[in-house]
Amino acid sequence: MAMLAIEQRYIDEMIAHARQEAPLECCGVLGGRDGRVLKLFRATNAERSRYRYNIDSQELFRINRECEENGWQFLGIYHSHPDSEAYPSPTDVGLAFWPESLYFIVSLRDAGNPEVRAFRIRDGEITEEEIEIVRR
Amino acid sequence: MAVTVYIPAPFRRLTNNRSYVEGHGQTVAELLDDLKARYPALGDMLQGEGGDLPSHISIYVNNQEIHSLQGEATPLKDGDEVAVIPVIAGGQDLTSEQMLRYSRQIMIPDVGVAGQRKLLDARVLVVGAGGLGSPAAVYLAAAGVGTLGIVDSDELDLSNLQRQILHHTPDVGRPKVESAQETIARYNPDVRVIPYRERLDAANALEIVGQYDVVVGAVDNFDTRYLLNDASYLAGKPYVDGGVFLFEGQVTVFIPGQGCYRCLFPAPPPAEVVPKPSQVGLLGTLPGVIGVIEAFEALKLILGLGESLAGRLLIFDALAMEFRQVRTRRDPQCPLCGDAPTIRELGEYKALSSSPLAGRDEG
Ligand SMILES: [Zn+2]
DSSP, rough: OEEEEHEEEEEEOOOHHHHTTTTSSEEEEEEEETTEEEEEEOOOBOOOOOOOOBOHHHHHHHHHHHHHHHEEEEEEEEEEEEESSSSSSHHHHHHHHHTTSEEEEOOOOSTOOOOEEEEETTEEEEEEEEEEEOOO | OOOEOOGGGGGGGGTOSSSSSEEOOSSSSHHHHHHHHHHHHHHHOOOOOOOOOTHHHHHHHEEEEEETTTTGGBOOOOOOOEEEEEEOOOOOOOOOOHHHHHHHHHHHTTTTTHHHHHHOOOOEEEEEOOOOOOHHHHHHHHHTEEEEEEEEEOOGGGGGGGTTTTTGGGGGSHHHHHHHHHHHHHHHHTEEEEEEOOOOOOOTTTHHHHTTEEEEEOOOSHHHHHHHHHHHHTOOEEEEEEEETTTTEEEEEEEEEEEOOOOSSSSOOOOGGGOOOGGOOOOOOHHHHHHHHHOOOOOOOOHSSSSSSTTTTEEEEETTTEEEEOOOOTTTOOOTTTTSSOOOSOOSSSSGGOOOOOOOOOO
């Protein structure tokens, strides 16, 4: 599979969202086509928790519909780890039902140096993927 | 009934790559059975333990998630559009540092990691950073209550240090909420303190109380106690109340709908007979005991542990070193939580102190 191409502004937007929601976890979706991210959808964490996220079901439906209408896929799914590393937790793996999407995790463990990493989570297996930062 | 079922990308490998399949059923439950029969692999995804729809699958009928309709009993009609979409969910785990810090309470079977997450997600408002609020806040923070709101408008006086263990000698003259925030940060950096350097009054109480899960009253005057009682009831929040006088302390919990402070004491004593708290002698250990019990009750409420003090007033006699209990109950005549309430919003709390004494023990 080709490397995912993403503009820096989407990375920045994920970090900004994580900081805004901290200490709670934030979450959202990266929609796009042909391995290129075209839109970031911020979503509401229905759990309102520092240890759980769950995209509000009605919002998930709307985001999914908009992507379908544009012929986009969920290229990425992102959430934050306010206190821990940017690596999928057992909970993340257990609830990873979108094997074709890249799971982005924003860690705020080191507040001054937020870290963003991307993983493929398929059948319980975690594989870190490189992403290509592209110009607009 | 024939309906169209939308299949999202992650499930299409289970439906021969089709985005839409036809389904039949009078209700969502019947439709799910129909799908299980015709697409067994999809059926496995739609069936959790015990055969129920797993919580990680959302079902939508005509764009509405079925929990907002009638669940699996939601009726279907010809031409309805149903969607079956897996949740997007997960979350970080406790760090290894947190596992160690809280290990002694995580090992309690009824607490565990899930209970610790509840504590870290909890928001408790401690009103008063004095003799009662200090021990309460210290223990709540040490236990890892993730967000502590602390309300106090005062500056620290040297005479406070005999009992107010949130503050230290170099803090004399500083706002108590500031030194409280520093002390708590040193006890436990997991805790976020939201300081309110203001007096709680009818204008701000509901807005502040509304942002918390549990209210801990740690105040030394009747005005604020009635205000907190009313605000907690109106906001639907459990209120842990504590008070001390000379060698006696009292503590109880009010759960909205199960009685309130006004059921117990319809009106405060007249202001003339209430001595100023600063003129009454006190050993710091008394508010220490009562404040710690208040913290304990708040932790139990968050964790859903044991029996709360709701319906009981616990009275502590420090000289005899005895605890007594008095049963309390909701008063149908209560102006706040009774059958025909007259208090529907926060009013003026200064006037209360001059109303006649009408305290009542429902022994
Ligand atoms: Zn009442």
